[in-house]
Amino acid sequence: MSQLFNIVSNINKLPTPLKVRTLSMFFGRVIPFAGTSNVQIEELNQERSVLIIKNKKKVQNHIKGVHAAAMALLAESATGFLCGMNCPDDKLLLIKSMNLNYVRRAKGDLKAVAELTDEQRQQMINNDKGDISVKITVTDEDNQEPLTCEMIWAWVPKKRK
Structure with a gap:
């Protein structure tokens, strides 16, 4: 498995609030833009991710809702973190x-739920x-x-042939 999987697996052993x-x-820290907008990770494993973005001033648009770019960041982060949990270290995820x-x-806080099938996970592991x-x-x-x-x-492979 990937280094990311190992790190997250250890963190997942902690009590829920921690x-x-x-x-x-x-x-x-790994992805500063996600940190700037305070994206919160409620759940992350190989099959599913659940991320939250609070409707706070720093991510709001002119009508006091979550900005469209922050919504895109939330969706991209939920899918990217999930794929990162499954992508072997010898491959580059893009x-x-x-x-x-x-x-x-949008009204209030937003929640993103991303899921991968077993077949998709196997594709990432088995295909270059x-x-x-x-x-x-x-x-x-x-x-x-x-x-x-x-x-x-x-x-794609990290090292070009």
Whole structure:
């Protein structure tokens, strides 16, 4: 497994409040932009990730909702962290495509839930290169979807042949 998987597995052994805080701080340091917007990681394992972004001033737009770019960051982070849990260390993980459709005004905090199938996980492990569309749902405090997303992640060997 990947180094990221090993680190997160150890953090996941902590009690829940400490685990959430530690995962969020870890990723905030690894990916400073995610840390700047205070993306919180509620759950992260090889099959699923759950991330939250609070509707706070630093991520708000002109109408006091979560800014569209912050919504994109949340969706990209949820899928990227999940793929990172499954991508072997000898491969480079890259976002290939982000398709975001803003369908309604978001209300309050946002939650992103991303999932990978066993087949997708095996593709990342067994194939030198490829890409997958990662299932992602973003909901607001009313459990409505303010945007629909498709995130396509690719991987290639770190060392070129």
